[in-house]
Amino acid sequence: MLQSEREKMMTMQPHQTAYVQRASFVREGATTFLGHLDLMTCFERAARRAELPILYSQGYNPRPMMVFALPLGVGIETRCDYLDVSLNRPYDADLFVKELNTYLPDGLRILKSKAIPEPKDSIMSIVTTASYRFEAKGIREAMEKAMQQESLIVTKIAKGKEKQTDIRPLLISLSQASDGDPDSVEFYAFAGSERNVRPDLILGSLSRYCGMDPEKAENARVIRLGLFSGEYPRIVPISDVEVR
């Protein structure tokens, strides 16, 4: 068969119906230090080991159809991130959770899943807000100070070029840690494809502008607590967003 004929055949496969599972997951321990691409690969391999009926993308380089709501940077734990997994047949949500959890490496765990209709809006496009928890000595004072600033200018490196941006407008609201720990804070910040702030940039600004010891800031534990859709304060967790 000629190359061109084969290429034609591959692209002419009919569209398959996707049965989507929207799942929430935790990441902690060793897997915290994986980059986002490696994290995705871990989920793909677990799904393959579990022999889940995953749907693959079409084209020259078929990939399992798994979409993550928001990339998770190296060193960030999560208590509740989300992904959509497309399957080629209806699948029981509880069984989906059980199977995947049997085959995920230590530190990654599915919390819940539910079957949703094939979403018109990608899970990435509905994320607007994230909540985080920082744990470090002196973090509370520093974050409180940060919230009082007019601006927090940080240097971002994008495409090899340095760029100055103000991250203060991206911080929404600060609160005490839900468990009352005085060395922890929790806060909401903009997240998603339109406006987003990376936790390491916030920590950097704390030592630069808010008197926090740089070593403590660098060693702060960073946990993403949840991802939301809608406009603050009328936000809803991604798992509760109605899919039409």
Add this chain to the structure above:
Amino acid sequence: MKNYPVPLSKSDLMSVESPARYVGGEFNAVIKEDMMEQLEKTGETSYVRFAFCFPDIYEIGMSNLALQILYHVLNESDFVACERAFSPWFDMDKILREKDIPLYSQETKTPLCDFDILGFTLGYEMCYTNVLQMLDLGRIPLLAKDRGEDDPVICCGGPCAYNVEPMADFFDIAMMGEGEEMILELCEKIREYKLSKNTDHPMTRSELLRNCDAIEGIYVPSLYEVSYSKSSCPGDAGSDGVIPAGAHVKPLFDDVKKTIKKRIIKDLDSCTYPTSPVVSNMRVVHDRSYLEVFRGCIRGCRFCQAGFIYRPVREKSVEVLCEQGRQLEKNTGYDEMGLLSLATSDYTRFPELAENLLSTFEGHHTSLSLPSLRLDSFSLDLMEKVQSTRKSGLTFAPEAGTQRLRDVINKNIKEEDIFSALRLAFMGGWSTVKLYFMLGLPTETDEDVLGIADLASRIEKLYYDIGRETGQKMRRLEITVSTSLFIPKPFTPFQWEPQNSKEELMRKQRLLKDHIRSRNIRYAWHDFDSSVWEVVLARGDRRLGPVLLEGYRAGHFFDAWDDHFRLSEWVEILEKHGMKIEDFSREYSEEEVLAWDHVSVGVSKKFLLSERHKAHEETTTPSCREHCSGCGAATWGVGECFAKRGEA
């Protein structure tokens, strides 16, 4: 599962390239919980704690099949707990030294000095200094003679262990040959040693080593002495008229074995194989599972060490392979499986195996990776099937540019075979060809070098001729000519051959470069500094121990990484110790005692010598499948060559 925290601060971890290398937590990794409980309760354990050490970075080590095989064998046994450790890259090396943190294992983050035994795999000579780095960071005395009763036993295996002499000062034990059985026998001895500590007659470390010498295939360098004689090669003498050569290794005691014979696994089908290998969480060099198809090679290319040290050829059955392949796919989740051997097409039932695996993978989006395929109509057809998405290049390794030189090296590939395979491939739409050659082979002339350029341009002509014949619209052709440098290796017919000088190699490289003019042909050459040093380590003897130690102390490691290898500094150290590169790159005389003569890989020196003579007569030797040439490997009574003999 219990969490074993990394002994580093988050900011330290985050400051290095790829922190995931240093945290463990991989799928299928083994932690023996009952052993950890014993340790916690009493501070001791009746297990033998084994650290499998790979002297290079994580991504390379995790792509190594020996690691996966032995990790599996050791953890399958009920009295050994095996963990893994890798060389930390420069950034992490610096942190460990500055913060005074010992190098630790991936699984339970235990400092290397707290293990009972460390096993290094020596896959290439240039990793030697990384062994020293790992020992040093692991808080273990570098020299075997400085180690005491509480230090781990340091051993090694792998292809470089056959001539371990340059590293003899650092290893307590070297394992010759295939390790699956031997490594457990060794652990048994270590267990006896550990248990004796709580009795009235505790065993000493030197008693332990004497006990280990009783195991076939095990070499204890400290039980041997070396005497050096002068080279009998005329014209090799230095300004003082003498050069030391002929390193003769002899046992110190009567009951120590004179010859160490390598071990092999006689029946691969019944030998345990890792069908649940550790799956890295991060991307590694070869992100796929491996199915080992057979060991050994029927070909006998005269430069190829692997072709001789892995004899005799032993195949696994199709049935076993298909079952192992099925399990591997299911247990790893990899979307690619590689068939591993020295020449996959030589597997007797290759078509059946390939088709069976492909039907197992049907609908799973799993692809089959087939390195070392010989091109013919079957393999082209197969490649069409397995590479359902993209066409990677075709690869040929003619190794030499002329038929004369190919006969010298016994590379039994005929030009008409290359051209008929290429004709088929080009008709099928392939347009990328990679050609591998060696420069500096024995008897090589400029005509042979230019033959490489000539072969490439005739392939180019064939491609466009086919376009004209068929009227097909052809894409642009891409030919890559790649040359590496010949390195004479122990246990090959070329073990006596000289290596070209650096200047001569540079001249040949320039000559070839000047004769490749087409824009469709790209010439990729290798840095040869490392090849110049590799020959020193490959054919070296115990005089190199102090050289390696001094080099490491001066900050040389990761020598396998061209960017970090500094030849001139190594030459300086070598000369300081009264040696020069030429002492090892020279022609060795056929009469002199070689530093590795006390080791037997099963192929006789007499056979190697006759192969060398045939090379100089430009005579080829048939493959083991066509005719048994009597190399000596048949004495094991198994495998291909033996079967052939039985028939005759």
